[in-house]
Amino acid sequence: MKRREFLNLTMGALALAVVPASVRAEDYRKSKPSVWSAKTVDDGIKALYGTSTIIEKGIKVKAPKVASNGGAVPVDFSADMPIKSIAVFQDADPESAVVVYEATKYSVNKYSIKIKMAKSGTITIAALGQDGKVYGAKVTLDVALGGCEG
Amino acid sequence: MKIKAKLKNGVVKVKFLAKHGMTTYNMMEKKTGNRDDANFITHISATVNGETVWDASTSQFLSKNPIFKFQFQGIGAKGDKVVINWIDRKGKTKTGKGKIR
Numbered sequence: 001m002k003r004r005e006f007l008n009l010t011m012g013a014l015a016l017a018v019v020p021a022s023v024r025a026e027d028y029r030k031s032k033p034s035v036w037s038a039k040t041v042d043d044g045i046k047a048l049y050g051t052s053t054i055i056e057k058g059i060k061v062k063a064p065k066v067a068s069n070g071g072a073v074p075v076d077f078s079a080d081m082p083i084k085s086i087a088v089f090q091d092a093d094p095e096s097a098v099v100v101y102e103a104t105k106y107s108v109n110k111y112s113i114k115i116k117m118a119k120s121g122t123i124t125i126a127a128l129g130q131d132g133k134v135y136g137a138k139v140t141l142d143v144a145l146g147g148c149e150g
Numbered sequence: 151m152k153i154k155a156k157l158k159n160g161v162v163k164v165k166f167l168a169k170h171g172m173t174t175y176n177m178m179e180k181k182t183g184n185r186d187d188a189n190f191i192t193h194i195s196a197t198v199n200g201e202t203v204w205d206a207s208t209s210q211f212l213s214k215n216p217i218f219k220f221q222f223q224g225i226g227a228k229g230d231k232v233v234i235n236w237i238d239r240k241g242k243t244k245t246g247k248g249k250i251r
Contacts, residue, residue, distance in 0.1 A: 027193050028207035036209055072213035093211050094176060102205040105224070106198075108161055112219035116174070116211045 028085075028100040035097050041089040044096040045126045045134070048087055054126055054136030059086075061125045061137040070143040072114040075123055077137070079109040082130040088113065092121030092143065117143045153248025155232045161223045162250055164196065164204070164232055167215060174210040194218070194236040198226040198250075226250050 028048070029036055038044035042052040062076040070092075079086055086109065088098040098115050101107075115123075120143045126136040153166040170191050178187035188210060196204040203222040226232070227250065234246045 026205075026207075029192050090211065093174075095209065095211075097209050098211045099209065100207045101220075102207075104202050104205065104222070106201065106203045106222040108221035108223055110219075110221050112217075114213035114216055116172075116213055 026102055028102075035087075035100070036095060038096050039094065041091050041096045041122070041124045044089045045087075045124070045136075048097075048100065049126065049128050049134045051134055054124075054134050056136055056138070058129075058135050059125050059127055059137040061123060061139045063123055063139045063141050066142045066144060067117065068144050070117045070119070070145055073117050073123075073141070073143065074112065074114050075139075076110075076112045077125045078111070079127050079135070081135070083109055083135075084128045084130060086111070086125065086127040088115065089124045089126065090115065090117055090121055091124075092117040092119045094118075117141075119143055151234065151244065151246030153232060153234060153246055155226075155248050155250040157226065157228055157250050161221050162198075162203075162226045162232075163219070163221050164248070165217065165219045166234060166246070166248065167217050168194070168236060169215050170236075170238065172210060172212055172214050172216060189239050191216075191236050191238050194234065196220070196232055196234045198222070198230055198232055201225055203232075 034047040038047050046052040058080045060078045067073040083103050085102045087100040089096045122138055122140040124138045155164045172190045173188050175185040175188045179185045190210040191208050194206045204220045230250050232248045237243045
């Protein structure tokens with residue numbers, strides 16, 4: 001490759017990088033606003049994926065049995081199959097949605113995140129598979145000290 | 151923003167800390183009486199060489215100063231930069247960069 005071509009390519013890549021990500025990837029807060037105001041996990045999943053029936057297979061979720069600090073509960077989760085997106089819900093706070101990840105073609109679907117939980121409850125992971133089915137997993141835990149009044 | 155990215159066996163593992171108060175509606179109602187004062191990150195994405203590798207729409211129930219871990223493969227070599235952009239509820243944006251090691 002000639003030096004000039006290489007430079008041009010590099011500049012092109014840089015120009016792409018400064019375009020706000022929201023233009024290229026889906027912002028679920030804008031496209032599915034009802035997900036974020038849903039009070040229950042079922043309503044949240046239904047607003048996101050159109051059904052609240054989840055197949056409990058292929059998704060793993062890990063959280064401590066007892067969380068000492070509800071302000072930062074560590075949650076690890078992963079998907080074994082190719083997915084389009086994966087989301088975290090819980091039933092301890094006023095609204096259920098925590099985060100929705102959009103999988104990219106580069107994604108290795110293993111994530112860790114810290115979430116707030118005002119009281120003991122259940123964390124539900126829901127994922128939309130490439131086959132259009134909704135998969136999920138649940139974990140119930142005790143929260144010793146509630147986080148930030150939800 | 152603190153970003154650590156490490157390439158091992160073809161997979162880049164990223165860990166990053168987003169310094170943000172992530173206040174909820176209820177918290178701010180107690181504090182200032184105005185639910186609208188709540189401010190939290192609503193959308194974050196990571197790009198490498200202009201390609202989106204990770205994308206998250208987030209709510210107020212992430213912890214304060216949340217730490218994210220995610221992985222990607224098929225893109226990014228040692229020395230490339232992981233660029234992370236976020237926008238919060240008040241419309242403020244922030245960009246951070248971390249080199250893949």
